[in-house]
Amino acid sequence: MKDNTPLTAKSMTAKSMTGASILWECLEREGVKTVFGYPGGAILPAYDALKGSKIHHILVRHEQGATHMADGYARASGQVGVAVATSGPGATNMVTGIATAMLDSSPIVCITGQVGSKLIGSDAFQETDITGVTLPITKHNYLVTHASEVARTVREAFYVARSGRPGPVLIDITKDAQQSTCEFDWEAAKPQLPGYRPDLSPEPKEYEQALDLIHNAKRPVILAGHGIIISGAMAEVREFAERTGIPVALTLLGIGAFPAGHPLNLGMMGMHGEAWVNHTIQEADLLLAFGMRFDDRVTGNLKTYASNAKKIHIEIDPAEINKNVKVDVPLVGDLREVLHELLPKVESIDRSEWLDSIDKLKGDAAVRDIQNLPDSGHLYAAHVINDLWRETRDGDTVVVTDVGQHQMWEAQYYKHEKARSLITSGGLGTMGFALPAAIGAKVARPEADVWVVCGDGGFQMTLCELATIVQEKLKVNIAIINNGFLGMVRQWQEFFYERNYAATPLLNPDFAKLGEAYGIRSMTVTERSQAVPAVRAAKEHDGPVLINFRVEQEDTVYPMVAAGASLHEMIRRPSKIVETAEDE
Amino acid sequence: MLNTYVVYVENKPGVLTRVASLFRRRAFNIDSLTVGRTEKPEVSRMTITVDADVDQAKRIEANLYKLLNVLLVENITNQPAIVRDLAMIKVAATHEARSHVLELAGVFRARVVDVAPESLTIEITGAEDKIDGLLEVLRPYGVLEMVRTGIVAMRRGKSSTGAPGTNSTDHDVAEEDVSHSV
Numbered sequence: 197m198k199d200n201t202p203l204t205a206k207s208m209t210a211k212s213m214t215g216a217s218i219l220w221e222c223l224e225r226e227g228v229k230t231v232f233g234y235p236g237g238a239i240l241p242a243y244d245a246l247k248g249s250k251i252h253h254i255l256v257r258h259e260q261g262a263t264h265m266a267d268g269y270a271r272a273s274g275q276v277g278v279a280v281a282t283s284g285p286g287a288t289n290m291v292t293g294i295a296t297a298m299l300d301s302s303p304i305v306c307i308t309g310q311v312g313s314k315l316i317g318s319d320a321f322q323e324t325d326i327t328g329v330t331l332p333i334t335k336h337n338y339l340v341t342h343a344s345e346v347a348r349t350v351r352e353a354f355y356v357a358r359s360g361r362p363g364p365v366l367i368d369i370t371k372d373a374q375q376s377t378c379e380f381d382w383e384a385a386k387p388q389l390p391g392y393r394p395d396l397s398p399e400p401k402e403y404e405q406a407l408d409l410i411h412n413a414k415r416p417v418i419l420a421g422h423g424i425i426i427s428g429a430m431a432e433v434r435e436f437a438e439r440t441g442i443p444v445a446l447t448l449l450g451i452g453a454f455p456a457g458h459p460l461n462l463g464m465m466g467m468h469g470e471a472w473v474n475h476t477i478q479e480a481d482l483l484l485a486f487g488m489r490f491d492d493r494v495t496g497n498l499k500t501y502a503s504n505a506k507k508i509h510i511e512i513d514p515a516e517i518n519k520n521v522k523v524d525v526p527l528v529g530d531l532r533e534v535l536h537e538l539l540p541k542v543e544s545i546d547r548s549e550w551l552d553s554i555d556k557l558k559g560d561a562a563v564r565d566i567q568n569l570p571d572s573g574h575l576y577a578a579h580v581i582n583d584l585w586r587e588t589r590d591g592d593t594v595v596v597t598d599v600g601q602h603q604m605w606e607a608q609y610y611k612h613e614k615a616r617s618l619i620t621s622g623g624l625g626t627m628g629f630a631l632p633a634a635i636g637a638k639v640a641r642p643e644a645d646v647w648v649v650c651g652d653g654g655f656q657m658t659l660c661e662l663a664t665i666v667q668e669k670l671k672v673n674i675a676i677i678n679n680g681f682l683g684m685v686r687q688w689q690e691f692f693y694e695r696n697y698a699a700t701p702l703l704n705p706d707f708a709k710l711g712e713a714y715g716i717r718s719m720t721v722t723e724r725s726q727a728v729p730a731v732r733a734a735k736e737h738d739g740p741v742l743i744n745f746r747v748e749q750e751d752t753v754y755p756m757v758a759a760g761a762s763l764h765e766m767i768r769r770p771s772k773i774v775e776t777a778e779d780e
Numbered sequence: 781m782l783n784t785y786v787v788y789v790e791n792k793p794g795v796l797t798r799v800a801s802l803f804r805r806r807a808f809n810i811d812s813l814t815v816g817r818t819e820k821p822e823v824s825r826m827t828i829t830v831d832a833d834v835d836q837a838k839r840i841e842a843n844l845y846k847l848l849n850v851l852l853v854e855n856i857t858n859q860p861a862i863v864r865d866l867a868m869i870k871v872a873a874t875h876e877a878r879s880h881v882l883e884l885a886g887v888f889r890a891r892v893v894d895v896a897p898e899s900l901t902i903e904i905t906g907a908e909d910k911i912d913g914l915l916e917v918l919r920p921y922g923v924l925e926m927v928r929t930g931i932v933a934m935r936r937g938k939s940s941t942g943a944p945g946t947n948s949t950d951h952d953v954a955e956e957d958v959s960h961s962v
């Protein structure tokens with residue numbers, strides 16, 4: 197029998213669903229395969245509806261961990277990472293991870309449960325005004341009080357998180373909005389963002405001015421930032437550098453955007469950048485800032501920063517223009533698109549004189565480099581990083597670091613050739629980031645070898661996520677650079693507080709035993725000769741491995757530009773140490 | 781320098797907080813902020829004055845645009861504009877002072893809106909300096925209470941834009957439209 201009822205357009209696409217089911221359905225349609233979360237009362241309807249979804253939920257041990265995992269997932273893959281938590285304490289535990297993602301322009305969507313809409317404002321059990329709390333640390337946030345708003349909100353949130361300058365978006369959904377039912381129509385739930393304009397592009401005149409500066413510069417430098425990786429402009433930047441012969445200095449978050457082994461790569465700039473890189477910037481007559489935001493750890497004292505250089509700033513966020521450094525030509529737009537405009541018009545110029553003079557700036561840097569000091573039997577963190585690099589450089593390796601001295605040694609001694617092979621918290625400098633972010637990275641890229649490099653201090657901030665690794669059977673390797681100190685703070689005390697080591701020595705647990713308690717294969721390394729075998733053993737073992745590297749306690753990251761000092765005024769490794777080491 | 785912005789925003793809950801929070805967060809000091817309806821019900825209009833140099837003024841504009849609910853920002857500082865503030869001033873006006881106060885109000889084209897045995901309440905609309913002027917001459921009589929709305933402003937001449945619509949940019953988020961995912 198034939199049914200002659202005419203199908204309306206609506207009945208073809210719309211069906212009746214709960215807000216909770218719509219949530220998961222929309223996440224699936226946004227391409228989400230995995231979310232990181234932790235349940236509780238106000239988000240329980242959503243958890244209940246999870247059973248009807250193809251999405252894999254990873255149970256974390258602390259909501260901060262969920263946000264860093266979402267962040268690590270995003271940084272490793274370029275896709276939006278998702279974290280879920282309940283209202284009140286669940287939501288406030290996310291604050292650090294949201295702020296971390298905000299400062300490093302990482303696209304994550306955080307979903308929190310909220311008390312019933314009728315209870316809002318009544319100080320109900322576990323009620324926190326999380327949209328109020330996160331207002332200054334999200335790119336945008338939403339409070340959803342009706343099931344009918346869920347679909348459009350999710351679509352907008354994903355679009356906002358990943359477009360333009362990416363960033364975290366939070367969706368707070370009341371319990372009744374999750375429970376109640378409404379017609380679900382994906383097509384009809386199109387984002388409506390009349391005030392959002394993520395795609396700007398420069399004026400033709402500005403391109404001409406930029407080309408003029410480029411062609412007239414004698415001592416130009418490219419400052420390569422995180423925006424290159426976000427934009428996916430690695431090939432364009434390389435072509436630009438090769439065609440123009442302009443050398444490239446990297447920010448911490450720009451590492452990997454330009455191959456470390458490339459002859460035009462100078463290395464990292466800034467507070468712990470190589471001395472010659474900072475000198476090169478100070479002597480330059482043109483800076484080409486590619487997707488970097490002149491952070492204070494990059495510029496040092498602004499009054500003396502590259503004072504003889506003209507500046508071209510290619511940047512997607514107009515609010516970054518002239519924020520810290522006054523620029524001559526701003527090119528506001530997506531870096532990749534801007535470079536596509538510039539590339540056919542740039543001329544190749546012989547820069548050998550400038551490159552030679554940069555080579556001379558290297559001076560005795562190689563002699564001062566701890567790698568080149570004779571082996572004294574001490575285990576230095578720099579050695580560990582160097583060995584780790586040599587053992588893992590050939591594969592598809594992602595190193596996720598925490599914050600502190602080990603982070604800087606990683607940046608200096610691990611030579612990253614590819615984008616998204618280093619994941620680190622730069623802007624907020626969040627200790628405790630590494631372990632959970634590495635979990636997110638591993639989930640995003642299961643084929644990659646993921647290594648955590650973290651300090652003994654920061655590791656203890658989120659070590660509960662070892663359980664998540666085990667529960668999810670993830671192969672993540674963990675290198676603890678154990679110096680018995682909050683090393684980076686100790687270093688500041690050494691330099692600026694007369695070695696008054698207040699509250700920086702750490703009495704640590706036996707990390708190897710701790711790892712074993714979680715069922716993770718663990719070992720302790722105390723001598724350099726053991727480092728390579730330990731790394732190899734970790735690579736070969738098919739579960740997670742933890743290595744406790746007991747390194748030199750009072751080691752120092754050189755060079756260092758003291759906060760507020762000029763970029764060229766660096767504290768260098770004293771030649772006395774160089775000599776003593778030679779005596780040993 | 782005092783900059784005057786006209787800011788059109790979506791008429792939604794929490795938008796005022798977002799704008800105010802932005803100024804606090806970026807350490808720009810708001811001199812005055814007014815908000816009200818426009819000719820379109822879905823759009824509200826703010827007049828914001830803030831002390832800023834030229835570079836800061838541009839960054840304020842760029843930062844306002846980063847708020848998703850902000851539809852249009854116009855810096856009308858150096859443009860011919862009508863700028864109005866409204867004040868109500870309650871002045872002590874006993875028998876003998878009363879006629880002087882009334883006279884002063886008349887000179888400033890202000891209106892008396894409430895008369896009580898011991899006081900007069902005067903309403904005045906105008907540019908800020910005009911109101912400052914009236915206040916100054918009234919002060920010797922004793923200003924008991926005063927309230928000002930903060931300024932509202934509008935460009936002179938043929939309407940520049942008026943309130944923008946809210947459904948002008950229907951974001952199509954087809955994959956190719958997302959120019960730069962991370």
Ligand SMILES: Cc1cc2nc3c(=O)[nH]c(=O)nc-3n(C[C@H](O)[C@H](O)[C@H](O)COP(=O)(O)OP(=O)(O)OC[C@H]3O[C@@H](n4cnc5c(N)ncnc54)[C@H](O)[C@@H]3O)c2cc1C
Pocket residue numbers: 299300301360361362420421422423424426427446447448449450464465466467468469486487488489490491493494510511512513516529530531532599600603604621622623624625626684960
């Ligand atoms: C202990 C410690 C020490 C540190 N020392 C140093 C140091 O010595 N040197 C150093 O460099 N950093 C250092 N940092 C990191 C520093 O604080 C900053 O995080 C880092 O310099 C920021 O790099 P960035 O500007 O490249 O990246 P981000 O801060 O991520 O900025 C990226 C910029 O690119 C723009 N952008 C995004 N997408 C696009 C696009 N599609 N097109 C164009 N532009 C785009 C963004 O709007 C933004 O302005 C240190 C951090 C810590 C914790």
Ligand SMILES: Cc1ncc(C[n+]2csc(CCOP(=O)(O)OP(=O)(O)O)c2C)c(N)n1
Pocket residue numbers: 598599600601602603624625626627628650651652653654655677679681682683684685
């Ligand atoms: C959450 C948080 N708290 C405090 C700090 C300040 N801080 C920066 S580095 C550092 C020391 C880190 O010590 P450890 O994790 O042992 O690493 P190390 O420097 O010794 O390599 C501290 C306390 C921070 N960055 N993050």
Ligand SMILES: [Mg+2]
Pocket residue numbers: 651652653677678679680681682683
């Ligand atoms: Mg330490």
